[in-house]
Amino acid sequence: MAKPTPLSGFPEWLPDGRIVEQHVLDTLRHTFELHGFAGIETRAVEPLDQLLRKGETSKEVYLLSRLQEENSQIPDKQLGLHFDLTVPFARYVLENAGKLAFPLRRYQIQKVWRGERPQEGRFREFIQADIDIVGAGELPYHFEVEAPLVMAEALGALSEIGLPPVRILVNNRRVAEGFYRGIGLDDVEGVLRQIDKLDKIGPDRVSELLVTECGATEDQAKACLALASISGSDVGVIAEVRALAESHGAVTELLETGLAELGALIAAASERAPGVVVADLKIARGLDYYTGSVYETVLVGHEQLGSVCSGGRYDTLASDGKNTYPGVGLSIGVSRLVSRLLSAELVEATRSVPSAVLVAVTSEEERAASDAVATALRARDIPVEVAPSAARFGKQIKYADRRGIPFVWFPGSVGDDGAVADQVKDIRSGDQVDADAATWEPPAEDRWPRVIPKG
Amino acid sequence: MAKPTPLSGFPEWLPDGRIVEQHVLDTLRHTFELHGFAGIETRAVEPLDQLLRKGETSKEVYLLSRLQEENSQIPDKQLGLHFDLTVPFARYVLENAGKLAFPLRRYQIQKVWRGERPQEGRFREFIQADIDIVGAGELPYHFEVEAPLVMAEALGALSEIGLPPVRILVNNRRVAEGFYRGIGLDDVEGVLRQIDKLDKIGPDRVSELLVTECGATEDQAKACLALASISGSDVGVIAEVRALAESHGAVTELLETGLAELGALIAAASERAPGVVVADLKIARGLDYYTGSVYETVLVGHEQLGSVCSGGRYDTLASDGKNTYPGVGLSIGVSRLVSRLLSAELVEATRSVPSAVLVAVTSEEERAASDAVATALRARDIPVEVAPSAARFGKQIKYADRRGIPFVWFPGSVGDDGAVADQVKDIRSGDQVDADAATWEPPAEDRWPRVIPKG
CATH class of the missing domain: 3.40.50.800 (Anticodon-binding domain)
Incomplete structure (x- = not known):
């Protein structure tokens, strides 16, 4: 056969690159286990109806068929490859709820697949490393403080090998929703979707979209942008948001709840991971199921790579009608991280084989x-x-x-x-x-x- | 949503079962690395033409399609999920030959997928753990001795946790081919294919098939069965085969080469892994690309589970026309092993979470x-x-x-x-x-x- 060529979007490493990747995976796993997270793996496939539950991502799914399926009397239920580890974990929780102990702390490190157009740092097959804490019926807020701090420690442990420092940007959906409603904007999801585009298209264009797509007045749009411009790593940021809300007569109970939560996270983080966690009021996370804290993470000096670790709090990770399972979690894009470590020549293995x-x-x-x-x-x-x-x-x-x-x-x-x-x-x-x-x-x-x- | 039900053939473990699986994986990896094997991972997908190169396995392949593919101007090249780790490794060797150092010792631990009917110990998604040693142009015989001994050590290291002892059954294609040709049977592959069925359908039926399918006389069929009945863990087995061949006037040069190789393996194994490696002249391995040693492994007391670690020597793992890469390797069916360890309640984890x-x-x-x-x-x-x-x-x-x-x-x-x-x-x-x-x-x-x- 002729020399094969790589498939775009399906990264593979030479043996010394794999040593780097394996080291990253081992370090993450070790930190997760030190914090009492139990590892699980789920199968690579889920029924298509499960994968499409959230709607938006349908274009990204790889469907499976068997080569000889036409000969089979009973066609398989339509299966697809999972595109993240959250949907399979939610299914796993429901399937095994009776045998699991809640709150459940689990980590999961596996490949996922998305049929997207490959770009720098965006692959069709890549490794994610997730932690989630899931409760049965309830999940106290302190887990929203803990989860990003575990990730700060996990990523911080990689600075030894040359990973640049990370900055975890946090926001709280209740703050955003309380503020938007306070100024009279009720299409909260719509506004979040536009705010999420700030880094891509800039404030002027977002302002236009808020007016045309979300029915905002110029003033409301301006207020949304003012909120999104607030950021800081100490609790002063809370006062700043409240002052802005007061100036618009927009202090709601929901806003106050959100500010109390965000303030607690910032206060704990400034003690346990100084300088790592920053409140950033423009963080919106496009997906609609987050209900409390939301997180994104940038590599300092490599911000254009996008978020390397994202997540948030969802009041309903899973529900079987009888029970609801709220959760909070974050997911590290390991392949994105490793590919940058290798391509930017930030790290190296001392040799390409295990033998001493x-x-x-x-x-x-x-x-x-x-x-x-x-x-x-x-x-x-x-x-x-x-x-x-x-x-x-x-x-x-x-x-x-x-x-x-x-x-x-x-x-x-x-x-x-x-x-x-x-x-x-x-x-x-x-x-x-x-x-x-x-x-x-x-x-x-x-x-x-x-x-x-x-x- | 309603409580989901498991997908047949796609095993998943509860957290304590995953601790067992992870321990098995860690132990294998550690042994492989102690022996200087470098880990690699390949993407889960290969172009369909690669996957079908060997012909036989076409029915097992899962094909991929993108949900939105009909909208795409340029359809993707047809991709399928790999069904083993040998085909992807062969492709990886060719693709990266210029950057790899040969002989290359690599291990690879990944999931593979086969669209087969699930049964006890036979899954649609399962983990394989492979080692291979691949040369450029040539590969000395001593690697055919080394590879099964590494696996004996890897599996032996699991006896601590309750894995039953293993028996590695070895044969050599040259012995079989030399013998068959010596007695006048030239359809070597055909004969091997029938001999491979011995455990399933018994000697009488195999004898019939040798006559009807391979054109053997009753006497030739009888000789084939006599060869297949020989087994033993010391070098006496070599003399036994030679005596049988002499009695049929069937001593060929190829047979002598094979016997010398098989004898060297048995001699080395009796010293380095006493009692583990057994010459078993009926081991045929259905696949047609093995050219020297072939291996199968049974769990003592669980023989009906089938082979948990198989492989062999192939003179052409890969070839790009200019260079040929001979190899020898074995593959452990990790999921089959772990599923038996758990279902037969042979092992347990001391707790279900990492926390002490x-x-x-x-x-x-x-x-x-x-x-x-x-x-x-x-x-x-x-x-x-x-x-x-x-x-x-x-x-x-x-x-x-x-x-x-x-x-x-x-x-x-x-x-x-x-x-x-x-x-x-x-x-x-x-x-x-x-x-x-x-x-x-x-x-x-x-x-x-x-x-x-x-x-």
Whole structure:
């Protein structure tokens, strides 16, 4: 066959890129588990009616059919690939509600698929890493404070490898809705949809749309834009919003509830993750099911990449008629993050294979001796491979060098006194010393490949 | 919406089952990396013409279409979900050949999809864990010895959690082909296909098929069955095959090559994984691309589950006309394994959540104090969650108990001397002691959930 070419929108990494991605995934998982989130996986497919429940995203769904389906008497129920992890999780909660303990803290790290036009940072197949906390019937507000702080910690843990700092932008739907209603605009969803376009089309165009699409007066449109322009990382921002609302005679009970919540989040965040969380009153999140806090996250210095971690509070994640399950959660776009880390050359793996040691082979007849050395080293958790052929040692060293394997081990021959003298060479420095496979240790930083900022 | 029901063939686990699955995946990955295999992931989709290259499996492929495709001017190239990890890996090797170092040792752990009728241990979506070693142009035989031994070690590492012992059954295509040609049967593939049915339909029926389908005489059929009946875990099996071939005047050069290879594998295995690897001359592997060693693996005591780890040597994993890439590899059916571990109640997780500690909340006003304890514990890598509400302590303990969280932490109040006296309770024993969040450690076996044999 001819050389295949990549499929646009379906990213794949070379082995050293995968080491970076795996490190990111391991770090996220570790932080989530430290905070008591239990991992689940859901199947990749959902019935189409489930996937289309929210309406808007229908264009993005990949449908499945079986090649031989026409021969089948009973066609399968129409299935599609999930386009996020929230819809499948909601279904999972309902399906297993009787066997789950609520509030349920779960994380989920899986691929999702969207049949969209691929662009920089926007893929057709990508990994999401979600956390959600879901209650049965009720879910206290403090979880809306906790969830973004867990993500701040998870993303913060990646700064070690060169991830730029993140800024989590938060808003509260109750503030927006209370304000809009207070100034006399009742098409709250419509207004949010226009405000959501601010970064893309600018305030003048949004103002026009508020007038033409949402029936706002010029003054109302101006007030909406004034609200959207407020941001800040301390509780002063709350006073600023209240002052604006007062100047429009628009202080409602809903607004006050929202401001109290937003203020509590900002206060907690300024203590537990100083400088990371910023109240930004223009954050709207297009989707219509959020009912309280909403979150977006930008990489500082890479804002044009868009949000790398978004979410919010929804009063009804799922409902089976009898019970309602409110939730709050955020989702990290892992592929977007990793692809930027790699393409902007922010990080690198210290080598492209796990092996810390290549055991050289003196001759094919003596391969068993090299295998025995490898077994002894692995028994002490040192990753090792044995040279593929008994080529001259220079070629074997080159094999290690090409992969970044730092050490080459030379099994000794039995001397006159019956002693076997093995040697190990650090091929970076050229140092070669006697070594015993039963006791030798590589330096801790060389044992496994590490992911580090690219210098 | 109504309570959803599971989709047949798409397994999902509850959180404690996922802990088991994750442990299996982590253990496999760790063993693969100890042996120097680099992890890669490939996209879930491949062009349909790639997927159908081998012909036979066309009925199993899930095709993709976009819901809005009819509106698109340029329809996408027809894509399907991969049904194994070998076809995508072959494509990945060709696509990236210039950037990869050969021989390439790679592992790959991903979901695959097959539109088959679901049965016990046979799913439509399942996880495979593959290792392969691929050369450019050539691949020495010793890798055919190494690959199954890595899998023996990986599966052996799971015996700790209650996986039954495995038996890896090996054969060599050259032995079979050399023997068949030696007795005058040239339709080697045809014969292998019938021999592959032995376990399902028995020797009498296979004998009939060899006569009617492959043009064998009764005597030739009898000889094929005699070969297939030979098995053993020491090199005596080699002599037995040679004796059978001699008695039919069927000793060919190809047979001798195959026997030398098979003998080397058995000899190495009896030293490095005693009792695990068995030569079984009836192992045929239906697929036609294997050219040397072939492998199947059964769980002892669960043989009717079928093979849980299969593979072999192929002289042409991939070829771009200029270069040919021979390979050898095996694939573990992880979902089949995990589903049996769970359904036969062989294993269990020590709890259903990561948290080792639940920090109680005295009152909502004092939640920040509980959050501070949690932060201090997490800083020393102890997984912790904070109680969802300031309910009476009995209810908070019940919250921990339901999830199997072993410790509940009670933040103290500041005493007259300014000292804060925290206490921690082991809710299994009821023991409650003073504790300091800056220094307290849980017992090592309680820090993270463990997976253990079910008693």
